[in-house]
Amino acid sequence: MDYDVAVIGAGIAGASIAARLADKARVLLVEMETSPGYHTTGRSAALFTELYGNATIRELTGRGRTFFELPPSPFNGPLLSPRGCLYSVKPKQVGQAEDLADVAKARDVEMMRLSPTEIAAKVTPLRQDAVAFGLFEPGSMDIDVDALHGGFLRAANRSGVALSVGRLPKIQRATAGWKLALGDERLYCRILVDAAGAWADAVARDCGVRAKGIVPHRRTVALVDALPAVSQAAMASWPAVIDIAEEFYFKPESGKLLCSPADETPSDACDAAPEELDLAIAIDRMQSLLDFPVRRIASSWAGLRSFTPDKTPVVGFDPRVDDFFWFAGQGGYGIQTAPALSDLGARLLLGEKLDLGERALASTMAPDRLGKKTAA
Known part of the structure; x- marks a missing residue:
């Protein structure tokens, strides 16, 4: 089976970018655990506040406010509730x-x-x-993490994203793109997205890509x-x-x-x-x-x-391996930034036009800013 994009990791990062890509690409979403969001997403007690994190995080959070306040289908009910x-x-x-x-x-x-x-x-x-x-x-609000994550998974499913759970992928470089082995199944994708959270650097190393110091x-x-x-x-x-x-x-x-x-x-x-x-x-x-x-x-x-070393996500194509796309290092901000970050990440991957503000924001997360600071 051939895919345009394979996303490794189905927590909030992987689920959200897979859903955003699905209308314009054939997407495979791979979760190594038996259920998506087992490690970090499923253990988060998230608040929506535009004052949390560094300038990049605050800007991403602010850009996602409308999504949180008026969630589209298939998100069930409100995603925010008053807290202060x-x-x-x-x-x-x-x-x-x-x-x-x-x-x-x-x-x-x-x-x-x-x-x-x-x-x-x-x-x-x-x-x-x-x-x-x-x-x-x-104006700070509680975020319904299950509703947000589940909504992205449903959106991905409705748009035809294939989901694999409970199988550790073996990934090899192809002449163009990537070969994936999931048990007895052999697959191919043109672009690999590393949304593996705590395992992001390990996935990169297994693919022969220089790590980014994600700890x-x-x-x-x-x-x-x-x-x-x-x-x-x-x-x-x-x-x-x-x-x-x-x-x-x-x-x-x-x-x-x-x-x-x-x-x-x-x-x-x-x-x-x-x-x-x-x-x-x-x-x-x-x-x-x-x-x-x-x-x-x-x-x-x-x-x-x-x-990452500067507590800013790493999002974009690797400067040395141009069909490997980073989408990791969200730290403790992955829930509140998910709507805006997944939208920006998907558009970067697809090569869509960004406005001046979006380009400036994307530049703060570019993988090449970390390339000289970490070892393979």
């Missing part, structure tokens, strides 16, 4: 707060400065002596029981709370409280699992801000967030 995001600021963090306020102003994002008393009105167990003030972003980092999450004194309805109204230095965050989730130490521990590509020390750090940091005794950790997990 509160950045807690300690006295020594005032400079970081000023920087964030400048970003909000530049992007025309509503931001409100709240006193400790005003924060406590929103998050009742707050230790008011632990914060100098807070910055509140009322997986473990992120730990705990889900703890609610306080008896706080009703689930009251807690559900709390905003997400992020330390301005991103040393921890917490937010309501399914009647419980989700918390994380915002760890970024370098890791091998693997089926990540939480470590007891990271769980303890998550709870300790949360309790530095909240009077919130933890009776029980209901569940915990870890996921991998894979970053």
